[in-house]
Amino acid sequence: MVQVQVENVRKTYGKVEALKGASLTFASGAMTAILGPSGCGKTTLLRSIAGFIGIDEGRILFDHEEVTELPPQRRGTAMVFQNYALWPHMTIFENVAYGLRLQKVPAAEIRRRVLKVLALVEIANLTDVETRKPAALSGGQQQRVALARALVVAPKVLLMDEPLSNLDAKVRQRLRAELRRLQKQVGITAIYVTHDQEEALALADTVVLMDQGRIVQEGTPQEIYLKPTTAFAAEFLGVSNQLEGEAAAGTLCIAGQPVPYAGQVRGKATVIFRASDIQMEDPSASLRPGTVALQGVLEESLFLGAHYRHYIRLGDGVVMADSPEPRATGPVRMVLTADKVQVYGEQ
Amino acid sequence: MIRRTLRMSGTLLTMLVIFGPLSSLVIWSVAEKWYWPHLFPQQLGFFYWAKVLQGDMLRALRDGFLIAIVVTVLTLLITVPLAYVLARLPIPFKPVILMVFLLPQAFPQLPVFVNSTTLLYRVNLGGKFWGVVLIHMVGALVFAVWTMTAVFKSVPETLEEAAINLGASRFKSFYSVSLPLATPGIIASTLLVFLYSLDEFTGTLLVGSPFVLTLPVYMYRTSVGYELQVASISALLLMVPGVVLLVLLERYMKSEYLSMFGRI
Amino acid sequence: MRLSLRLACLVIALPPLAIVVWLFFLPFLSSAHLSLIREDQWSLRNYYLVWRLYKFDILYTLWIAFFSLAAVLGIAVFLCGYLRVHVNRPVEFLFKIPLFIPFVVVGHAMRVLLAPKGTLNAVLSQVGLINMSDPPSIAFGWIGIAVSLIWKNLALAVLLVLGAYRSVDETFLEAARNFGASTFRQIKDILLPMSRASLAVAGAFMFTSMLASFSVPLMIGSGEPPQMVMIDVFYRINYQMDYGTANALGVVSYLLAMGVAGYYLKTITQKEA
Numbered sequence: 001m002v003q004v005q006v007e008n009v010r011k012t013y014g015k016v017e018a019l020k021g022a023s024l025t026f027a028s029g030a031m032t033a034i035l036g037p038s039g040c041g042k043t044t045l046l047r048s049i050a051g052f053i054g055i056d057e058g059r060i061l062f063d064h065e066e067v068t069e070l071p072p073q074r075r076g077t078a079m080v081f082q083n084y085a086l087w088p089h090m091t092i093f094e095n096v097a098y099g100l101r102l103q104k105v106p107a108a109e110i111r112r113r114v115l116k117v118l119a120l121v122e123i124a125n126l127t128d129v130e131t132r133k134p135a136a137l138s139g140g141q142q143q144r145v146a147l148a149r150a151l152v153v154a155p156k157v158l159l160m161d162e163p164l165s166n167l168d169a170k171v172r173q174r175l176r177a178e179l180r181r182l183q184k185q186v187g188i189t190a191i192y193v194t195h196d197q198e199e200a201l202a203l204a205d206t207v208v209l210m211d212q213g214r215i216v217q218e219g220t221p222q223e224i225y226l227k228p229t230t231a232f233a234a235e236f237l238g239v240s241n242q243l244e245g246e247a248a249a250g251t252l253c254i255a256g257q258p259v260p261y262a263g264q265v266r267g268k269a270t271v272i273f274r275a276s277d278i279q280m281e282d283p284s285a286s287l288r289p290g291t292v293a294l295q296g297v298l299e300e301s302l303f304l305g306a307h308y309r310h311y312i313r314l315g316d317g318v319v320m321a322d323s324p325e326p327r328a329t330g331p332v333r334m335v336l337t338a339d340k341v342q343v344y345g346e347q
Numbered sequence: 348m349i350r351r352t353l354r355m356s357g358t359l360l361t362m363l364v365i366f367g368p369l370s371s372l373v374i375w376s377v378a379e380k381w382y383w384p385h386l387f388p389q390q391l392g393f394f395y396w397a398k399v400l401q402g403d404m405l406r407a408l409r410d411g412f413l414i415a416i417v418v419t420v421l422t423l424l425i426t427v428p429l430a431y432v433l434a435r436l437p438i439p440f441k442p443v444i445l446m447v448f449l450l451p452q453a454f455p456q457l458p459v460f461v462n463s464t465t466l467l468y469r470v471n472l473g474g475k476f477w478g479v480v481l482i483h484m485v486g487a488l489v490f491a492v493w494t495m496t497a498v499f500k501s502v503p504e505t506l507e508e509a510a511i512n513l514g515a516s517r518f519k520s521f522y523s524v525s526l527p528l529a530t531p532g533i534i535a536s537t538l539l540v541f542l543y544s545l546d547e548f549t550g551t552l553l554v555g556s557p558f559v560l561t562l563p564v565y566m567y568r569t570s571v572g573y574e575l576q577v578a579s580i581s582a583l584l585l586m587v588p589g590v591v592l593l594v595l596l597e598r599y600m601k602s603e604y605l606s607m608f609g610r611i
Numbered sequence: 612m613r614l615s616l617r618l619a620c621l622v623i624a625l626p627p628l629a630i631v632v633w634l635f636f637l638p639f640l641s642s643a644h645l646s647l648i649r650e651d652q653w654s655l656r657n658y659y660l661v662w663r664l665y666k667f668d669i670l671y672t673l674w675i676a677f678f679s680l681a682a683v684l685g686i687a688v689f690l691c692g693y694l695r696v697h698v699n700r701p702v703e704f705l706f707k708i709p710l711f712i713p714f715v716v717v718g719h720a721m722r723v724l725l726a727p728k729g730t731l732n733a734v735l736s737q738v739g740l741i742n743m744s745d746p747p748s749i750a751f752g753w754i755g756i757a758v759s760l761i762w763k764n765l766a767l768a769v770l771l772v773l774g775a776y777r778s779v780d781e782t783f784l785e786a787a788r789n790f791g792a793s794t795f796r797q798i799k800d801i802l803l804p805m806s807r808a809s810l811a812v813a814g815a816f817m818f819t820s821m822l823a824s825f826s827v828p829l830m831i832g833s834g835e836p837p838q839m840v841m842i843d844v845f846y847r848i849n850y851q852m853d854y855g856t857a858n859a860l861g862v863v864s865y866l867l868a869m870g871v872a873g874y875y876l877k878t879i880t881q882k883e884a
Contacts (some may be wrong), residue, residue, distance in 0.1 A: 052785050072788045079789050085782040089804040098800070099790030153790060354699060361702045365709065368762065371723045371730040372716075386733055386743030428623040438620050447628060451635045452816075454868055457841045460847050462638030462645070485634045488627045488772025517616065546713035548826045563715045563826075568717045570830060579723070582716045589711030597704065 002063050002156040002189050003028040006048060009058035011044055018044040019055070020213035026157075026206075028063075031183050031190045033204035035197055039237070041213040042193045043161060049191065050159050051075045062156055078155035082162045084142045086134035092123070092145055093130045099153040117152040120182065121145070140171040147179075151186060158183070158190040164199065176202055197237050201225060209233055231344040234272040241319045245271040247343060252292075255315030259292040262338065265345040275309065277340040278321035283333045291335050294319075298332045364470035369586070375579035404565055404581055410476070411561035415544035417480050422487045422540050427533065430495035431521055435507070448492040451485065464553045473512050474558040482550035494539075498532030499525060533537045535596055542592055546585065639865075646859035657859035664843075665860055671837040673867070675753050676821040679760040684814055686761075687768035692798030694769075695776040696784065703773070709766035714759075718830025721759045725831075726751070751833035759827045764817050775809035776802050815872040822868055840864050 004026040011019040019041045051072035055125045060068045067075050072122050078099075086095050093114060097105045100110045118129060121144040128190045134142050143163055150158055163179075164172045164299040180203050183190045194200050200207050201221040209216045209224060209232075217224055228234035235242055246253040247269040252261035280298075287293055296314040303326075310321045312332060321334060375381070378388035379395070399405075431443065432438060451459075463482060464473060472478035502525050510520040548563040556564050566581035649656045695702060709717070724731050727748040736746070779802055787801050803810075825841040832838055838846075840860060847857035 050785075052788070067725060072785070073791045073793065077789065079786070081786060082781050083780070083782055085780075085786040087783060087786075087805075098787070098792075102791040102796065149786075149790075199760065350697075356698070357693075357699065358701050358705075361705045364762075365705045368717075368720045368724050369712070372720050374730075375723060386730075386737060425626045429627050432620050432623055436616070436620060438617075440623075444624065444628065447631055447636070451631065453819060453872070454639065455819070455841060455861070455864045457825045458642055458858065458864060459635055459638045459843050460767065461844065461854075461857065461861070462641045463634045465854075466638060466691065467633065482635060484630050488631055489635075492627060513665065542711070546715075548713065548715045549627075561715055566719060567715055567826070570722065575723065578719055582719050585716050586712055589713070590708065593707060593711045597707070 001187060004157055004189060004191070005059075005061040006045070006049065007059040007061070007066070009045070009048060009060065010056045011048060011053065012056055017050070018213055021058070022210075022215050023058075023215070024215060024218070026189060026191055028189050029187050030205040031180070031192060031203055032206045032208060033110065033194060033200035034196060034208045034210060035236075036210035036216075037195060039212070040210040042195075042210050045210070045217075046079075046159055046161055046191060046193045049157070050077050050079050053270045054251050076156040077152035077159050078153055078157075079159040079161060080143070080146050080150050080163045082148045082165050084134070084139075084166075086142055086146055086149075088133060088135055090133070091130055092118075092128070092132055092134060092137070092156050095134065095145060096129075096149045096152055099149065103153070103257075111154055114148075117148045118145075120151070121148045122178075123148065129298055133206070138171075139167045140175060143175065144169065147182070151182075151188075158188050160192045162194050163192075165194075165196075170200075179203060182343040190194060200245040201237075209236065211236075228272075228342060231270045231272060231342075234342040234344070238274040238276065239320060239322070240272050240274055243271045243314070243317060243319070245269045245343070247345070252341075252343060254294060255317070257294055257315075259294070259341075260290075260338070261343070265343050268346055270344045272342045272344070273336055275320040275322045277336055278319075278323075279328060279335040280310070280321060280323060281333045281335055283331050285333070288335070291337060292338055292341050294334045296332060297335060298327060300329070301326055372579045372582050375575050376583050378576060395580060399577050399580050404562075404577065407560040407562050407565035407581075408584065410559060411545055411563075411608065414476065414479055414483060414559075414561060415541050418483045418487055418544040419537055419541045421480070422484060422491050423533075424536050426488060426491040426495050429527075430492060431499050431525060433492070433496045434499035435504070435521075436517075436523075445493075447497075448489050451489045456486075457553075460550050460553050463550075473554060474556075475560055479551055479555040479559050479561070481555045483544045483547050485552070486547065487543055490543065491536055491597055494536040495529075495533060496530055498529045501532070502528045535550070538592055538596065542589055545588055620661075642858045642861045642865070645854050646856075646862045647744035649855045655856075656864075657855040660856045661859045661863060663852045664856075665840065668837050668840055668843055669863065669867070671753065672840045673871075675757055676762070676818055676841065678753075679757045679764065679821050680814060680818050682757070682761050683764045683768045683817060684772075684810070686765060687772045687805060688810070689795075689798060691769055691772040691776050692802050693794060694773055695779075695802060696794045696797055703769070706766050706769040709763050710770070712763070714763060714824070714826040714831065717759050717763050718827045721755055721762070721827075722831055725758065751831065753837075755831045756828050756839070759831060760821050760824060762841060764821065766819065769812060771813040772806070772810065775813075778809075779805045811876055815875050818875070819868040819872050822871075823864065 006022060006024045006026075008023050009019050010017070022041070022045060034045060038043045047053045049060055051067070051070060055068065058068075059066055062076070086092075086096070090098070095108050096114045096118065100113060105113075111322065123129065123141060123144050134145065137145065146163070159178075159263055164175055169174065174278050176199060179192075192200070192203060199278050202223070204221060206218065207221050207224045210219050211232050219227075224233065225237050228237060231242070236241060243254055245255075245268075247261060247263070247265045247267060249266075250261060251258050252263075252269070252271070253259075283295060294314060296312040296319060298310055298312050299318070300311045302309045302311075307322045307324050308326050310327060310332075311324065312319045312321055312334065314334075319334065369380045374388065376395070377391050377393065380390040380393040381388035433441065438444075460482065463485070467473045467478045467481065472481065506528070507524050510524050511517070515523070545561070546563060547561070548567070551559070551561050551564050552567070555561065556568075560568075562581055562585050566578050566585060569581060570578035646657050647653055647655070693699075723729055725748075726732075727746045732746045777866065783801055783805070784797055785795050792800065823841060825845065828839040828842050829845070832842055841864070843866075844860050845856045847853050847860070
C-alpha cells in the first residue's frame with residue numbers, strides 16, 4: 001500500500017501544455033479515478049506516474065520518496081493498457097510470468113504465483129494457459145489476463161489507462177464490478193483513468209476531475225456529482241442543461257423567467273441543471289414553495305428504453321428532461337428543487 | 348548525462364563508419380602526389396580535375412546523363428498508365444503480370460544480361476546508345492511498375508468512384524483525380540529511376556563498353572588501371588546526385604522504394 | 612469491361628511487358644538452353660566443367676554471402692533495436708547514405724581504403740601495427756569483399772529492420788518496460804520475435820543480392836582464384852568466349868538463389884505456424 005504524490009507537475013508537447021502544474025495526493029490503498037474529456041491531460045498524468053514520459057517540472061513521490069528521475073523499469077508500478085498489450089507471440093502463461101522472470105524469481109515460485117493470480121481474475125482452465133496465445137481469447141478475457149500480469153508482480157501502484165474502453169457494454173459492466181472487488185481484496189493503491197463518468201463514479205473512492213491540464217475538483221463521487229464547484233464540473237457530469245441567466249439578491253432570471261434564488265452570485269450567471277432532476281407538471285397546477293419553476297413548450301419526446309427524453313423549448317434554447325412516462329406536446333411546467341439548480345458566476 | 352554521452356559517441360561512431368571509407372576518396376580526388384604510408388598527400392591540388400575535365404570522363408558523364416534522362420522519360424511514359432491499370436482495373440492475368448515485374452529482382456543479373464547482350468547485338472543495338480537505354484529500362488521498369496502501382500493504390504478508391512458516379516469517364520477520373528494525388532509518389536519514384544540509370548554498371552559494362560560509356564564504367568576502368576585520382580574524382584561525381592536526392596527526398600523515402608537501391 | 616477499354620489496357624501493357632520479357636525472360640530461359648549446348652550439340656559437359664572448375668568458387672561465394680548476411684543482420688537487429696527504443700535521428704539518417712552510393716563507388720572506396728598500401732594501413736602504421744615491408748592486404752581477399760557488402764547492405768538492413776520494428780505497437784514495448792525489461796530484453800523478447808517474418812524476407816532478399824554481386828568483386832577481387840561466381844561467368848565469356856559453361860554456371864547461380872532463399876523463407880514461416 002503506497003501513497004502517490006504528484007507535486008506541481010508540468011509537461012509541454014511542442015506548443016501544447018498538456019499538464020499545467022497539477023498537484024495531487026493519491027491515498028494509499030484507495031482507488032482514485034481521474035476523469036475528464038479528451039485532451040484534458042489525464043493520460044499524460046498517468047503515464048508520467050508510470051515513467052513512460054518525463055515531466056518538465058515538478059516531482060512525483062511514492063511514500064515520500066522521489067521517483068521523478070527513475071525509468072519505468074525501476075518504479076514498481078504496473079499498468080493495464082487500453083489495448084491490453086498482451087504479447088501475441090507468448091502464451092498466456094508466459095505473458096503473465098514475464099515480469100517475474102525478469103525479476104529472476106525461481107520457476108516453481110513463478111508457477112505458483114501465476115496460477116494463483118489467474119484464479120483470482122477467474123481465468124481458470126489450467127492446461128490451456130500454457131499453450132494458448134492471447135489471440136484465442138475474447139476481449140474481456142484478455143483484459144483479465146492483462147490485469148493478472150499486473151497484479152502478479154505485487155506492484156506498489158496499479159495504473160489503469162481506460163482499460164474497459166475497448167470492450168462491449170455488457171462486458172464492461174461486469175468487469176467494472178470485478179475490478180472494484182479485486183482492488184479492495186488486494187488492497188492496492190490504484191489509479192484509474194477514464195472519460196466515462198459513470199465508470200468513474202461507480203468504481204472510485206475518490207474522483208479527480210481534470211480539464212485542460214488542470215485539476216478542477218477532487219472529492220468522493222457523491223461530492224463531485226451533487227456539489228460540482230465549477231460550471232465545467234456541473235456540465236460534465238450527468239446529462240446537463242446549460243443556460244444563461246441573470247442573478248440578483250433573492251432572484252435569478254432564467255430565459256426571462258424569475259425564480260427564487262438564495263445564492264451569492266450576482267450579475268451574469270451560468271445556470272446548470274440535470275435532465276434527471278426535472279419534474280414536469282401541468283402549467284395550471286399550483287406552485288409549491290421552495291421550488292424553481294420554469295414554463296416551456298414540450299416539442300418532442302424520444303424513447304430511450306429506460307426512460308423518455310423530452311425536448312422542451314425554453315426561451316431561445318431547448319432543455320432536456322427525462323421521465324419514465326410519455327407526455328403530450330404542448331405547454332409544460334418544469335419543476336426543480338433549489339439545490340439541484342447550480343449557479344455559477346463569470347469565471 | 349551518461350545517456351547523452353552515449354548518444355554523442357554513438358553518433359560519432361556512426362559518422363566514422365559511414366564517412367570513413369568515403370573520406371579516402373575525397374582526399375584522393377585532390378591529391379597530386381601521395382606516397383604511402385603518409386597519412387595525407389604531399390601535394391594537394393586540382394591538377395587531376397583539370398586533366399579529367401578535358402578528357403574522356405566528360406564524354407562518359409554526358410552520355411550517362413543523356414541515357415539517364417531518356418530512360419527516365421520513357422519509363423515514366425510507359426509505366427504510369429500500366430500502374431494505374433494494375434491498381435484499379437480488373438484485367439486478366441494480373442498476378443502473372445505482377446510476377447513478370449517481380450521475378451527479375453530475385454535472380455542474379457549478370458548471367459541474364461550476358462545473354463541479353465547477345466540479343467541486342469543481334470539487332471545491331473550492341474555497343475550503341477539505344478542498346479544501353481534498353482538494358483537500363485529492364486531494371487527501371489521492374490522497379491517503377493511496383494512502386495507506381497503502390498502509389499496509385501494508396502489513392503483512396505472512393506475518390507474516383509465519386510467522380511465516376513457524377514459522370515466522369517474512366518480516363519477523366521484518372522487524369523483529374525488519381526494523377527494529381529499520385530504525383531508526389533510518382534515524382535519520388537521517377538527521381539529514383541534517374542538515379543538508378545545514372546549508377547547502373549553491369550548492363551552498361553556488357554552492352555555499352557567500350558563504345559558507350561557511362562560514369563560508373565569509366566570509373567571502373569580508371570580504378571583498375573590505377574589512375575586513382577581520376578577514379579576518385581569520378582567516384583565523387585557519382586556520389587553527388589545520390590546524396591542530393593537523399594537530402595531532397597528524405598521525407599518521401601519509404602522502404603519499398605529504397606529496397607531496390609540495395610542492389611545497385 | 613468495355614471492349615475499347617480492354618484494347619486500351621492491352622496497348623498500355625504491351626511496351627513494358629515486351630521489354631522485360633525480351634531482355635530478361637528470354638535471356639533467362641536461354642541460359643538454360645545454352646548451358647546444355649556445347650559445340651553445337653546437346654551435352655552435359657558444361658555442367659561437368661562447372662563442377663570441375665568452379666565448385667570451390669561456389670562454396671567461396673556462398674561463404675561470403677552467409678558471412679556477410681550474418682554480420683549485417685547481427686548488427687542491424689541490435690542497432691535498430693536501440694534506435695527503436697532510444698530514438699536517434701542523426702544516426703538513422705547517416706545510415707541511409709550508403710543506399711545512394713553505387714556498388715562501384717563502394718568497391719573503389721574500399722579498394723583505396725583496404726589495399727596493402729591503402730589508407731587504413733597508413734593509419735595503422737602510425738601506431739606501429741603494420742609490418743612495413745609486407746603490409747596486410749585486406750582488400751584483395753574475401754574480407755575486403757565482405758566488408759564492402761556489409762557496409763552497403765547494412766544501410767538497407769537498417770531501413771527494413773527499423774521499419775519492421777516500428778510496426779510493433781509502442782504499448783507492447785511500454786508493457787515490457789513497465790515490468791522491468793532493459794533495452795536488450797525489449798529487443799530480444801519483444802521486437803525480434805514480433806518481426807520474424809519481415810526479417811526473413813529482408814534476409815532472403817539481401818542474401819540473393821550478395822550471392823549475385825558482381826561490381827564489388829570486380830573492383831576488389833585479386834583476379835586469382837578463388838573468385839565469386841559472377842566473376843567466373845564474366846571471365847568465361849570475356850576471355851574464353853565459352854557461352855556453354857558460363858551459362859551453366861549462371862543456371863547454377865539461379866538455382867542457388869532460389870533454393871537458399873526458398874529454404875530460408877519456408878523454415879521461418881513454418882516456425883510461425
